[in-house]
Amino acid sequence: MSARRRSAAQLAGRFSAELGMLLAALVFAFPFYVFLSVALKTPADLAASPLSFPTDPALGNFAEAWQRGDLGQAMGNSVVVTALAVALLVGTGSIAAYALARRASRLSYGVYLLFLLGLMIPLQLGMVPLYQLMRDADLLQTYTSLIIFEVGHQLPLVVFLYAGFLRALPADYEEAARVDGAGTLRAFGSIVFPLLRPITGTVVILTSINVWNDFLTPLLYVGGSAQQTLPVAIFAFRGEFASQWQIIFAGMGIAIVPILLVYFLLQKYIIRGFASGLKG
Amino acid sequence: MTTVLDRATASRADDPGPRRRRGRRAVVPYALIVPALLFYAVVVLYPTVAGGVYAFTDWNGRRAATFVGLDNFVQLGTDPAPRSALANTLLIAVSTTLLQTLLGLALALALHTSLVSRNVLRTLFFAPALLPPVIIGFLWQYVLTPSGPMNDALSAVGLGALTQNWLGDPSIALASVIGVIIWQNAGLTMVIYLAGLQGVPEELLEAAAIDGAGRWQRLRRVTLPLLVPATTIAMSLTLIGSLKLFDQVYVMTGGGPGYATETLSVVMYKEAFVSGRYGYSTAIALVLTMIVFAFAFVQLRGLRRFEVDA
Numbered sequence: 001m002s003a004r005r006r007s008a009a010q011l012a013g014r015f016s017a018e019l020g021m022l023l024a025a026l027v028f029a030f031p032f033y034v035f036l037s038v039a040l041k042t043p044a045d046l047a048a049s050p051l052s053f054p055t056d057p058a059l060g061n062f063a064e065a066w067q068r069g070d071l072g073q074a075m076g077n078s079v080v081v082t083a084l085a086v087a088l089l090v091g092t093g094s095i096a097a098y099a100l101a102r103r104a105s106r107l108s109y110g111v112y113l114l115f116l117l118g119l120m121i122p123l124q125l126g127m128v129p130l131y132q133l134m135r136d137a138d139l140l141q142t143y144t145s146l147i148i149f150e151v152g153h154q155l156p157l158v159v160f161l162y163a164g165f166l167r168a169l170p171a172d173y174e175e176a177a178r179v180d181g182a183g184t185l186r187a188f189g190s191i192v193f194p195l196l197r198p199i200t201g202t203v204v205i206l207t208s209i210n211v212w213n214d215f216l217t218p219l220l221y222v223g224g225s226a227q228q229t230l231p232v233a234i235f236a237f238r239g240e241f242a243s244q245w246q247i248i249f250a251g252m253g254i255a256i257v258p259i260l261l262v263y264f265l266l267q268k269y270i271i272r273g274f275a276s277g278l279k280g
Numbered sequence: 281m282t283t284v285l286d287r288a289t290a291s292r293a294d295d296p297g298p299r300r301r302r303g304r305r306a307v308v309p310y311a312l313i314v315p316a317l318l319f320y321a322v323v324v325l326y327p328t329v330a331g332g333v334y335a336f337t338d339w340n341g342r343r344a345a346t347f348v349g350l351d352n353f354v355q356l357g358t359d360p361a362p363r364s365a366l367a368n369t370l371l372i373a374v375s376t377t378l379l380q381t382l383l384g385l386a387l388a389l390a391l392h393t394s395l396v397s398r399n400v401l402r403t404l405f406f407a408p409a410l411l412p413p414v415i416i417g418f419l420w421q422y423v424l425t426p427s428g429p430m431n432d433a434l435s436a437v438g439l440g441a442l443t444q445n446w447l448g449d450p451s452i453a454l455a456s457v458i459g460v461i462i463w464q465n466a467g468l469t470m471v472i473y474l475a476g477l478q479g480v481p482e483e484l485l486e487a488a489a490i491d492g493a494g495r496w497q498r499l500r501r502v503t504l505p506l507l508v509p510a511t512t513i514a515m516s517l518t519l520i521g522s523l524k525l526f527d528q529v530y531v532m533t534g535g536g537p538g539y540a541t542e543t544l545s546v547v548m549y550k551e552a553f554v555s556g557r558y559g560y561s562t563a564i565a566l567v568l569t570m571i572v573f574a575f576a577f578v579q580l581r582g583l584r585r586f587e588v589d590a
Contacts, residue, residue: 014394014395017390017393017395018395018396018397021390021391021395021397021401022397022401025397025400025401025404025405028404028405028463029404030423030429030433031419031420031423031463032407034419034422034423034429035419038422050427050428050429050432051429051432051433051436088319091315092315092316092319093316095312095315095316096312096313096315096316096317098308098312099308099309099310099311099312099313100313102308103307103308103310107310108310108313111313111317114320114325115316115320118320118324119520120520120572120573120576121324121328121569121572122523122524122545122565122568122569122572123324123524124524124544124545124548124549124564124565124568124569125327125328125331125332125562125565125566125568125569126323126324126326126327126328126330126331127327127331127548127549127552127565128327128331128334128552128558128561128562129326129327129330129331129334130323130326130327132341133322133326133327148319148322148323149323151319151323152319152320152321152322152323152324153323153324155316155319155320155324156320156324159316184308184309184312188312209410212412213410213411213412213413213414215412215413215414215526215527216526216527216530216545216549220553230412231412231413231414231415234412234414234415234418235414235531238418238531245422248418248422249419249422252415252418252419255412255415256411256412256415259410259411259412260407263403263407263410264403267403270410271402271406271471272475274406274409274468274471274472275471275472275474275475276475
């Protein structure tokens with residue numbers, strides 16, 4: 001009797017916990033509901049019933065946003081900048097961390113700390129001098145300026161992640177390779193780098209998202225040019241369409257589709273990447 | 281992020297591994313650091329040092345800069361925009377860090393259970409953290425318009441008395457901004473805590489239960505002390521991120537109404553790239569830098585006292 005009563009109470013407890021969380025989730029998801037429903041409404045529909053879900057989805061909003069906002073161009077720019085920056089980050093960051101982790105000298109430790117300092121320094125302090133530097137080198141409104149910036153800006157995180165992983169990785173394999181006569185670069189490329197795959201995954205996930213979403217510096221360097229990335233294009237788009245919210249939301253929807261797709265496909269790795277990466 | 285520095289020191293001290301084995305290994309050349317160091321020097325080191333110098337000049341990009349001593353900082357103390365920005369930035373940082381940590385912890389504790397819906401909810405709560413802050417800013421700008429969905433929804437569920445001009449009323453605009461930031465990033469804190477919870481040994485909780493500890497006591501005496509490292513990471517990230525807050529504020533309110541939501545990053549940007557007062561704007565950035573370092577130092581000191589071993 002008492003056992004049955006307890007299990008009934010447990011069941012009720014579980015049920016109310018489940019219900020409570022679902023309720024919290026509904027409140028939390030409300031802006032997403034607004035996002036989707038506004039993107040699918042006609043202006044008349046939006047004015048008449050702002051909260052209801054559209055009965056006749058206005059898919060034309062997406063076509064209009066895509067064409068008038070030149071979002072295809074912006075998305076291509078974002079892909080180019082993100083891919084090249086992430087490739088450079090993995091290349092330069094992993095090999096630098098390798099040297100820093102394998103040399104146990106005061107110098108290598110000092111350089112490592114110098115990199116880590118970059119995790120704290122606000123980019124605002126160097127923002128104007130760096131802008132001037134890019135302008136004097138005639139690099140404004142080019143992919144190059146953005147890629148250089150993103151690589152330098154994200155390197156502290158990348159070096160930190162790779163160095164932490166490398167310190168826990170035994171040096172035996174690469175030593176064996178070197179005994180067999182392989183040079184440093186060959187030993188790194190064929191032995192060490194493949195062993196870094198788990199942390200390379202984390203690095204790619206974190207830096208891709210950071211670079212893809214970045215706004216302030218891209219606004220300064222490539223704003224208003226044909227090279228502008230998605231967040232900058234969306235910012236301009238908002239100004240241009242002022243109060244045509246259904247077009248703005250359709251445009252923003254297009255801009256987040258790539259992120260959401262990757263998130264749903266790789267969410268286990270992404271969540272793990274964030275948790276383990278940030279944990280260090 | 282000082283945790284990071286701190287851990288680096290700790291792991292070097294405890295682990296003599298590399299040094300011990302150095303004798304029988306060919307040395308990895310320092311040259312491998314050069315490409316990374318070059319990028320880092322151009323993008324971070326040189327501009328930061330240059331900025332640190334320009335903060336004490338009247339540089340405006342048109343004529344040669346002259347040293348003006350502490351003039352920029354004195355002016356900063358009397359100008360209304362940077363003064364509000366300073367107060368707002370501190371308020372945003374402290375309240376975001378505390379509230380987001382609590383909310384993230386609550387979400388993690390709720391989802392670290394056998395709830396049927398836990399995977400779906402985890403995916404949902406974390407999603408905003410991955411999206412561009414610019415888009416989150418515009419989304420909420422619309423949601424919070426006076427005749428927008430937030431007020432409509434409140435009226436629809438009988439809470440019409442709570443409707444507000446969320447971003448237009450100077451007395452609550454800052455609170456609205458803080459709410460948006462927490463909505464976007466609480467999932468990140470949750471994910472960090474979920475990873476931390478996996479490191480809490482089940483046997484320890486069972487042993488405590490056998491000794492008669494209730495649910496609350498197990499949480500307070502076993503789980504929470506073991507989550508201090510996760511708390512340090514989550515709080516450092518949130519703190520440093522919220523001190524530098526720019527994107528969402530810039531697109532949602534532009535710092536207004538009046539100076540109600542100005543942050544140091546937003547004021548700095550306007551002074552530099554709208555008004556062209558490079559020296560003055562860099563002085564604002566230097567203040568921001570000092571605050572980041574001071575907070576990181578204090579926080580690390582404060583939290584380390586609570587750390588225990590599993």
